[in-house]
Amino acid sequence: MVFKTNTIYCGDCKKVLAQFPDESVDLIYVDPPFFSNKQYEVLWGDGYEKRAFEDRWKGGIENYIAWMEDKIKECHRVLKDIGSMYLHCDYHANAHLRILMDGVFGENNFRNEIIWCYGGGGIPKKDFPRKHDTIFRYVKDVRKFKKNGVFNKIYRPYGEWTKKHEPRRNLTAGGGKLNMERGIPINDWWSDLKSLTSYQKEWLGYPTQKPESLLERIINVSSNPTNIILDPMCGGGTTIAVAHKLGRQWIGIDVSPTACKLMVNRMRKLGVQISEKDIIGLPKTLEELKAMQPFEFQNWVCEKLLARASVRSTRDMGIDGWLIDGRPLQVKQSEKVGRNVIDNFETALRRAKKERGIIVAFSFSKGAYEEVARSKSHDGLAIELKTVKEILKEE
Ligand SMILES: C[S@@+](CC[C@H](N)C(=O)[O-])C[C@H]1O[C@@H](n2cnc3c(N)ncnc32)[C@H](O)[C@@H]1O
Known part of the structure; x- marks a missing residue:
């Protein structure tokens, strides 16, 4: 199996990644199936075609983490030494995944626990509604990252109080004058990015599809144009679609042939010249x-x-x-x-x-x-x- 960018691979990401050279990609985003014992089955937009994918784990959390470990290790190996990796998860397994990531990447290389907050969905009777996901951000080697790694800060406007008082009080932060025009760097909790709903144009009907705005933020912050972005469990292809729009090179892997074909359609709509024949590893024998x-x-x-x-x-x-x-x-x-x-x-x-x-x-x-x-x-x-x-x- 060749290492090729702007390509969709069909197969278990551990096996596909095993064929990739060391230190070959700049940024990895992975959104694995959660530990939820659910089987997703979805009826797609036309009401006929059935798409489905499994999210079921036998044998409890230990099995799930053991299943993830090999894959995370491969991700670590193929990541460049100044590269970054984002792991998207939620309350089902985040505590276990954090320990796993610390073990593979090293505690020092942990950079952020990003909390992505959203609304919508059900309200439990006797619990606080669970309305956030966790996204762990690691770098491969913090020393090299600090020298040459990519982190393009994103700013948000200052709050109303600061805007009102800054002109008179000459407010400062970190020893410098506030840059009111530029704003303040965003924090590690993101509440401004809405989750997807079925009436949005980008909605494909894939149950765990992530919004493009989330991937836009991650890719913009942690990569530069022409960098190589890898999503080893790419689902409906949000990561590679956004990577393409932002002028990055991309690689999407998914074990589901259905998902891979869906990605091809999505990329074609963006003008990428790709067909199902170009998917590497689609089952044929x-x-x-x-x-x-x-x-x-x-x-x-x-x-x-x-x-x-x-x-x-x-x-x-x-x-x-x-x-x-x-x-x-x-x-x-x-x-x-x-x-x-x-x-x-x-x-x-x-x-x-x-x-x-x-x-x-x-x-x-x-x-x-x-x-x-x-x-x-x-x-x-x-x-x-x-x-x-x-x-x-x-x-
Ligand atoms: C949560 S979904 C990803 C959704 C995606 N972020 C999106 O926005 O559409 C997880 C994906 O992992 C895939 N997957 C599960 N096991 C895999 C494996 N061993 N190798 C590659 N992909 C796998 C599933 O088929 C599923 O599409």
Whole structure:
């Protein structure tokens, strides 16, 4: 795997980063899946296409932190010695992640715990509403960073009291006169950046999508034009979209093929000449397809057959998608799919009042083919059995 900027990589970031040279990127922002035991499943804007991604951890916080550790170590290795890394998290795991980051980067290289405050959402009955995320900022080597690292200060206007009294009192700060025109450097708590809502133009429907304004701030402060920005868990591609807009080079990695394809669309809308073929590491072989997350595999099949994925209620009834010609589709990510699957699909077809349908799997047993023949002659049902190999051949 080559190290290439302005590129989207599909794969586990630990494995992708392992192929990158030491000290190759200037700034890393990472927003990992939180320790929340939730599985996100989202219906996208058009109301049909199903996108989903997993955020589920078995085995508790220790497993989560062990899972993160390898990835953080790779991030540390590929970061330039004057570079910075931002780790975005929340109350679920921030205490544990801070200790992990201190261990990998060294306590001295901790620079800020940024509190990003926002509103909206639910109000608990007997707790204070949890309305902030934590973003840890580390540098790789504080001595080198202080000499040559990038930190482009951002200023905010002085408060009303200062504005009113400064002209008469000649106020000072840090031994110098206040620069009223420039303002005062922003603090480590950010309450001026709104979280995303579904009616905003940049909203893609991705459940943990971050606002561009947040990434704009981070990238502007900690990098200069042409610097290389890496997001190893890039999701909907907020980081790389903003990096591109700000004239930086970018690298986005995500384990989800669905997310990677979404990023391609987002970047194309910004005028970047990129297509799905340019994604490095998209699953293409039988083995890779077998190893995919089930919902990703389903998305893959739907895309290849130009089908639309079902909403949850019909999927639970045994129909995973619908072909353009109206045929129900069932997807099985397994070998030697047997007679019982065909039986159940027949029931699903009858329930949906359809006489034709298609099942996709890696292979089918002899019994499955026999049952298809039987149901055609006895019940008048036309069920097509299609293997993944056949789909790959048709490409
Ligand atoms: C919280 S989301 C990132 C959202 C993103 N900041 C945005 O604004 O859209 C976390 C992402 O990490 C990805 N992910 C999970 N495990 C991964 C891994 N091992 N390697 C790379 N990406 C991973 C998920 O697929 C998901 O898209």
